[in-house]
Structure formats: C-alpha cells, structure tokens
Amino acid sequence: MSLVVQKYGGSSVADAESVKRVARRIVDTRKQGHDVCVVVSAMGDTTDDLIELAEKVSPLPPARELDMLLTAGERISMAVVAMAIAALGQEARSFTGSQAGVITDGVHGKARIIDVTPGRIRAALDEGHIAIVAGFQGVSQDTKDITTLGRGGSDTTAVALAAALEADVCEIYTDVDGIFTADPRIVPSAQQIARITSEEMLEMAASGAKVLHLRCVEYARRFNLPVHVRSSFSHREGTWVTDQPVEGAVVEQPIISGVAHDRSEAKITVVGVPDKPGKAAEIFQVVAAAEINLDMIVQNVSAAVSGLTDISFTLPKTDGQTAMNALNRAQEQIGFESLRYDDQIGKVSLIGAGMRSHPGVSAQMFAALAEAGINIEMISTSEIRLSLVTRAERLDDAVRAIHTAFGLDSADGEAVVYGGTGR
Ligand code: ADP
Ligand code: ASP
Ligand code: MG
Numbered sequence: 001m002s003l004v005v006q007k008y009g010g011s012s013v014a015d016a017e018s019v020k021r022v023a024r025r026i027v028d029t030r031k032q033g034h035d036v037c038v039v040v041s042a043m044g045d046t047t048d049d050l051i052e053l054a055e056k057v058s059p060l061p062p063a064r065e066l067d068m069l070l071t072a073g074e075r076i077s078m079a080v081v082a083m084a085i086a087a088l089g090q091e092a093r094s095f096t097g098s099q100a101g102v103i104t105d106g107v108h109g110k111a112r113i114i115d116v117t118p119g120r121i122r123a124a125l126d127e128g129h130i131a132i133v134a135g136f137q138g139v140s141q142d143t144k145d146i147t148t149l150g151r152g153g154s155d156t157t158a159v160a161l162a163a164a165l166e167a168d169v170c171e172i173y174t175d176v177d178g179i180f181t182a183d184p185r186i187v188p189s190a191q192q193i194a195r196i197t198s199e200e201m202l203e204m205a206a207s208g209a210k211v212l213h214l215r216c217v218e219y220a221r222r223f224n225l226p227v228h229v230r231s232s233f234s235h236r237e238g239t240w241v242t243d244q245p246v247e248g249a250v251v252e253q254p255i256i257s258g259v260a261h262d263r264s265e266a267k268i269t270v271v272g273v274p275d276k277p278g279k280a281a282e283i284f285q286v287v288a289a290a291e292i293n294l295d296m297i298v299q300n301v302s303a304a305v306s307g308l309t310d311i312s313f314t315l316p317k318t319d320g321q322t323a324m325n326a327l328n329r330a331q332e333q334i335g336f337e338s339l340r341y342d343d344q345i346g347k348v349s350l351i352g353a354g355m356r357s358h359p360g361v362s363a364q365m366f367a368a369l370a371e372a373g374i375n376i377e378m379i380s381t382s383e384i385r386l387s388l389v390t391r392a393e394r395l396d397d398a399v400r401a402i403h404t405a406f407g408l409d410s411a412d413g414e415a416v417v418y419g420g421t422g423r
Contacts, residue, residue, distance in 0.1 A: 001033050001034060001035065002034050002035070002167075002168040002169070003034065003035040003036075003037070003125070003165055003166070003167045003168055004029055004034045004035065004036050004037070004167060004168065004169055004171065005037045005038075005039065005158055005159075005161055005162035005165065005167045005169070005170045005171070006025075006026065006029065006036065006037075006038050006039070006158075006171045006173060007038070007039040007040070007041075007135065007154055007155060007157070007158035007170070007171065007172045007173060008022050008038065008039070008040050008041065008081075008173045008232055009041045009154065009172075009173065009174045009175065009232075009420075010041040010042055010043060010044055010045065010046065010047070010420070011044065011174070011175040011418075011419040011420030011421075012041075012173050012174065012175065012232035012233075012419070013040055013041065013043050013044075013077050013080075013081065014043055014044035014419065014420075015043070015044065016080075018419075019043075019077075019080050019081055019084050020084050020087075021232075022081060022084075022173075022232060023081060023084035023085045023087070023088055024088065025173075025232065026038055026081075026085060026092075026130060027085060027088045027090050027130075030090055030130055035125045036130045036131070037121055037125065037130075037131045037133065037161060037162075037165060037167070038081065038130065038131065038132045038133065039132075039133045039134075039135045039154055039157050039158040039161060040074060040077040040078050040081055040132060040133070040134065040135055040154070041073075041074060041077065041135050041136065041154040042070075042073025042074050042076065042077055042136075043073070043076060043077050043080075044421075045421060045423055046073040046076070047070055047073050047136075047151070048423055050069050050070050050072065050073055051066075051070070053069070054066055054069055060321075063108035063109050064108055064145055066108065066109065067108045067109065067137075067145070067146055067147055067148045068146055070136075070137075070148050071096070071097070071134065071136070071137040071146050071148060074096075074097075074134035074135050074136050074137060074154070075096060075134050077134070078094035078095070078096075078132045078133065078134045079094050081094070081132050082094040082130075082132045085130055085132075090130060091127075091128065091129040091130065092129060092130040092131075092132055093124045093129045093130075093131055093132065094132040094133075094134070095120060095121065095124075095131060095132065095133050095134070096133075096134050096137065097133065097134050097135070097136070097137035097138045097139065097146075097157065098137070098138065098139035098146065099120055100116075100118055100120065100121050100131075100133045100134075100161065101115075101116055101117035101118045101119060101120065101121070101164075102116055102137065102138035102139065102157060102160065102161075103115040103116065103117065103138060103139060103140075103141050104138035104139065104140055104141070104147045104149070105140065105141065105142075105147075106140040106141075106142050106143045106145065106147065107147070107291070108145075108147055108148070109148060109150065110148075110149070110150040111138060111140065111147035111148060111149055111150075112149075112215070113138060113149070113156065113160050113215075113219075114141060115141070116160050116161060116163070116164035117164075118161060118164050118165055121133065121161065121165065122165065125165075133157065133161060134157075135153065135154025135155075135157040135158065136148055136149055136153040136154045136157060137149070137153075137157070138157075149213075149215065150213070150215070151210075152210055152212075152213040153213055153215070154213075155172055155212050155213035155215075155216035156213050156215040156216040156219060158170055158172060158216070159216045159219045159220045159223075159225060159227060160219055162225055163219065163220075163223040163225055167225075169226060169228060170220070170225055170226070170227050170228070171227075171228045171230060171238075172212065172216075172227060172228070172229045172230070173230060173231065173232035174211065174229065174230075174231065174232065175231065175232070175233065175417060175418045175419040175420040176211070176231060176415065176416070176417055176418065177192055177230065177231045177234060177236050177238060177415070177416060178192045178193065178229050178230055178231070178236075178237075178238035178239030179192070179193050179196055179201070179204070179209075179211055179212075179229055179238075179239040179241070179258075180192050180193065180258070180415055181193065181256075181257070181258040181259065181403065181408040182258055182259040182260070182261075182399055182400075182403050182408070183209065183211075183260075183261065183399070184414075184415035184416070184417050185417055185422045186261065186396050186399050186400065187259070187399060187400055187403050187409075187415075188414040188415055189403075189409040189410050189414065189415070190258075190403065190408070190409075190410065190415050191408060191409075191410040191415075192239065192415065193239050193257065193258070194237075194239065194240070194246065195239065195240045195241075195242065195245075195246040196239060196240075196241055196257055197241075197242075197243050197353065198217060198220060198221035198241060198242070198243055199221075199243075199353060199384065200257045200258075200351055200352070200353055200384065201217045201241045202214070202217045202218065202221065203260075203349070203351045203382065203384055203385045204257070204258055204260050204351050205217050207260035207261075207262060207347070207349035207351060207385060207387060208260050208261050208262025208263070208264065208347065208349070209258070209260040209261075211229065212227070212229065212241070217241065220241065221243075224243070226240055226241070226242040226244065227240070227241040227242070228240055228241075229241065231416075231418055232418075233418035233419060234416075234418070254352065254354060255352050255354030255355065255358050255361075256350060256351070256352035256354065256355075256361075256406045256408065257351050257352045257353070258350075258351055258352075258408070259348065259349065259350055259351075259399050259402050259403050259406075259408070260348075260349045260351060261346060261347065261348050261349070261395055261396075261398075261399050262346070262347040262349075263346050263347075263392060263395065264316055264317055264318075265295060265314045265315060265316060265317060265345060265347055266314065266315060266316075266317045266320045266341060266342060266343040266345065267312055267313070267314050267341075267342045267343075267345050267377075267378075267389070268312065268313060268314075268315065268320070268323060268324065268327070268339060268340070268341055268342075269310055269311070269312040269339070269340040269342070270283055270310065270311045270312075270327065270334075270336050270339060271310050271336065271337050271338045271339065271340060272306075272308045272309075272310070272336050272337025272338065273308060273309050273310065273311055273334070273335075273336045273337075274307065274308060274335050274336075275302035275307050275308060275309045279334065279335075279336075280299065280311060282330070282333070282334045283311060283327070283330075283334060283336075284297075284313075286326050286327055286329075286330045286334070287313075287315075287323055287326065287327070289326070290319075290322050290323060290326040292315055292316075292319040292322060292323050293315070293316070293319075294313045294314065294315050295313070295314040295315065295347075295380070296313060296314045296347075296378050296379075296380040296387070296389065297311070297312070297313045298311070298312045298313070298378050299311045299312075300312075308337070312378065314345070314347070314378065314389065317343050320341060320343065324339060324341055327339055344391060344392045344393070345377065345389050345390070345391065345392055346389070346390050346391065346392040346394070346395030346398070347387055347388070347389050347390075347395075348387070348388055348390060348395060348398045348399050348402060349385055349386065349387040349388075350365055350385065350386045350387075350402055350406070351384060351385045352384060353384050355383070355384050355385075355386070356383055356384060361386065362381070362386055364405060364406070365386055365388070365402055365405070365406075367405070368401045368402050368404070368405035368406075369388070369390070369398055369401060369402070371401065371405075372394075372397055372398065372401040374390050374391075374394045374397060374398050374401070375390065375391070375394075376388045376389070376390065377389040377390060377391075
C-alpha cells in the first residue's frame with residue numbers, strides 16, 4: 001500500500017457535478033488500497049470573485065482580512081468534496097491549512113511555508129479516512145494569523161504535504177493533460193511533454209506558465225519528489241516533473257522545452273535619473289524596502305548633455321501601486337524627474353536546457369518576432385531562458401511565432417483543454 005497525495009485545481013471542482021466526479025476518482029484510488037490525502041483549490045473562479053468583492057468594499061483591502069476572505073474559497077471546496085465522498089460510502093475528513101499543520105511566515109498574500117506538521121492528517125489516514133486539505137493557506141508561526149501562499153498556491157500545499165507525509169507520489173490534477181510546449185489555450189498545436197526536469201520547469205513556472213506554482217516546483221526539487229501533472233477529466237498519462245529518467249519517455253534532452261508567457265507584469269520607468277554612482281542602488285533599495293520582487297531591469301544610455309538616464313524595470317502588476325507610491329515619496333531624495341507606469345506589456349520566454357550549448361537561439365527568436373512584425377521592448381536571459389517584453393496585444397502572436405519557429409508545433413491534432421476559463 002502506498003500514500004498518494006492528489007491535488008484538484010479550481011476547474012476540476014467548479015460545480016456540484018465536477019465535485020462528484022472528483023469524489024469518485026478519489027474513492028477509486030482509495031479502493032485500490034492506497035492511503036489518500038487530497039488537496040483542493042477553491043471552486044472555479046471563486047478566488048477571483050472574492051477579490052472583486054473585496055475591491056468593491058475597499059480600495060485597498062487590508063492584507064490580513066483579504067487572506068481571511070480568500071481562504072474561505074478552499075474551505076467550501078474541502079467540505080463539499082468530503083461530503084461527496086461520504087455520499088459514496090467512504091469516510092473523509094476535511095482540514096483547513098492551519099489544522100493540517102501548514103506553518104508559514106507572516107507575509108500576507110505570498111506567505112512562505114516554513115514547516116509542515118501534519119499530525120492530524122497522519123492520524124486521519126491511520127484511522128482509514130481520506131484526508132481533504134484546503135490548499136493555498138497556512139497559519140503564521142509568529143502572529144497565528146491565517147495566510148495565503150499566493151495565486152496558484154494550492155500546488156505548493158500539495159507538494160509540501162507530500163514531502164512531510166513522505167508520500168510515494170504527488171499528483172496535480174488540472175484541466176489539461178499535462179505540461180505542454182506552450183499554453184494550449186494560446187497554441188492549440190502545442191505538444192504534451194512526457195517528462196521535464198525540475199530545472200526547466202522552474203524556469204517555465206517563473207516565466208508565467210501557471211500550470212504549476214513556482215514554489216511548488218522549488219519545493220519538489222528540494223525534496224526530490226516526483227510530481228505527476230495530469231487531467232482530472234481524462235485517464236491519460238500526464239507529465240512527470242522529475243530529474244530521474246521515466247520509463248517510456250525520451251531520454252535525450254530536447255534543446256528547447258517550451259515557450260511561456262506572462263501577462264501579470266507591469267513596467268515602471270524612472271525618468272531623468274542623475275547618472276552617478278549610487279543612484280540605481282537608491283531606487284532599488286526603495287523598491288526592496290516595499291517587499292517587491294523585480295524581474296527585468298534596463299538602464300538606457302545617458303544623454304551626454306544632461307547627464308540624465310532612464311531606468312525601467314518590470315514587476316508584478318499587483319505591486320504596481322505600492323512601488324509607485326514608494327518611489328514618489330523618494331523622488332526628492334533620489335532626484336529623478338518623473339515616473340511612468342505601463343501595464344500594457346507582455347513577456348514571452350523561451351526555455352530549454354540545451355540553450356547552454358547551442359549558439360544562435362536568440363538570433364532565431366528575434367528573427368521570428370521580426371517576421372511577425374512584433375517590436376521587442378526589453379530583453380533578459382539566464383543560462384537556459386530568453387525573455388522578451390512586447391506590447392500586451394501582440395503577446396499571443398509572439399508566443400505562436402516563436403513556437404512555430406523552433407519547430408514545436410505538433411503534427412497530429414490539437415491539445416485538449418477540458419475546462420476552466422483560463423483566468
Ligand atoms: P488549476 O485550476 O487546475 O490549478 P491552472 O489554471 O492554475 O489550473 O493551470 C492550468 C492551466 O495552465 C491550463 O489550463 C493552461 O491554460 C495553463 N498553462 C500555461 N502554460 C501551460 C503549459 N506549458 N502547459 C500546460 N498548461 C499551461
Ligand atoms: N484558489 C487559489 C487561486 O485561485 C489557489 C489555487 O487555486 O491554487 O489562486
Ligand atoms: Mg493552478
């Protein structure tokens with residue numbers, strides 16, 4: 001007998017019928033003789049709806065209360081899934097993140113898991129029950145307040161629990177058959193990947209492929225835990241995220257593993273910065289003090305006459321207002337002229353471990369965009385990734401052009417998207 005952790009995303013539990021379907025799948029796993037711990041996301045677009053509700057009653061909802069509100073979504077799912085399982089004659093017990101022992105730091109909205117003490121889950125499993133855990137949430141070690149792990153964080157709950165329970169496998173059930181060479185909603189000819197290394201998946205997730213939460217991939221890598229991403233709507237074999245070879249999968253590393261895109265970032269340009277040592281440091285200290293993570297940074301050549309330069313950087317749109325406020329307050333001290341905010345940008349990234357040893361990848365990527373008539377605004381690279389910023393309205397075209405240029409289009413048929421709104 002083995003211990004299986006299964007995570008069901010929002011589109012897999014979107015309504016009563018879906019909940020019943022998922023319950024049958026969970027019960028089937030239990031009947032095969034496995035111990036089963038299930039992590040659930042909020043039903044359908046509940047989290048987005050709750051955020052909209054909060055924004056209607058407050059222009060800037062207090063982070064603590066927003067977390068309190070959002071965690072209600074997963075609480076609904078865990079209870080209805082447990083009920084649906086009970087209706088099938090199996091014993092299920094639901095637990096909040098806090099009850100499941102998910103201990104985090106106190107950063108509301110993007111808390112990090114610092115420990116998992118799943119005593120109550122273990123006890124429920126030992127009694128032969130199916131344990132259902134609310135994803136995306138934990139409790140702060142210091143303040144004892146309820147926290148959330150950031151959008152898409154239920155994936156991380158699942159992997160953290162799987163590691164703490166020493167599960168044999170962690171299955172992430174979603175609305176597509178696995179991980180593809182691009183988001184199938186944008187590129188219907190994307191191909192499913194049989195196996196992807198954690199290094200490549202980290203870059204994909206960090207570049208916006210929201211099929212897996214970034215922290216979930218980091219966690220799985222640290223604990224050497226294989227993750228199986230698959231559809232809750234089919235019984236097909238999904239994609240394995242693992243650094244071990246997988247039976248039946250091609251062993252040879254492809255040069256390119258996929259194209260990711262991200263619409264969640266904005267660009268701030270600090271205009272007219274004195275071109276003197278220490279000025280960039282001052283700007284980014286202000287941003288860091290506001291607990292904001294930057295992505296790309298570009299500094300223009302300074303105009304010789306004025307001795308002034310422009311510095312642009314990208315950051316999550318959700319942090320845009322905070323960053324603008326912090327920089328505005330520091331304007332006099334830093335001595336820049338003005339600030340510009342642009343949230344109509346998109347980022348497209350090409351990822352592949354083979355880039356290390358293959359020159360010419362960037363030239364080919366730029367040529368694909370040139371041919372499609374798409375302007376490049378910013379560029380950043382890592383060893384195995386190349387990212388470009390374009391206008392948001394050309395992002396989908398950019399993804400498709402690059403996918404085709406690198407020969408990633410499948411010859412046989414379209415990728416299936418079973419549900420969800422892609423929100
Ligand atoms: P869940 O609600 O199950 O957590 P998500 O919406 O968070 O589902 O993630 C699944 C979605 O991720 C898919 O429907 C797809 O649109 C998107 N996605 C983005 N990039 C990829 C990719 N490379 N492979 C598969 N899906 C991707
Ligand atoms: N419900 C949360 C969200 O929509 C967490 C998750 O689905 O993983 O972001
Ligand atoms: Mg998700």
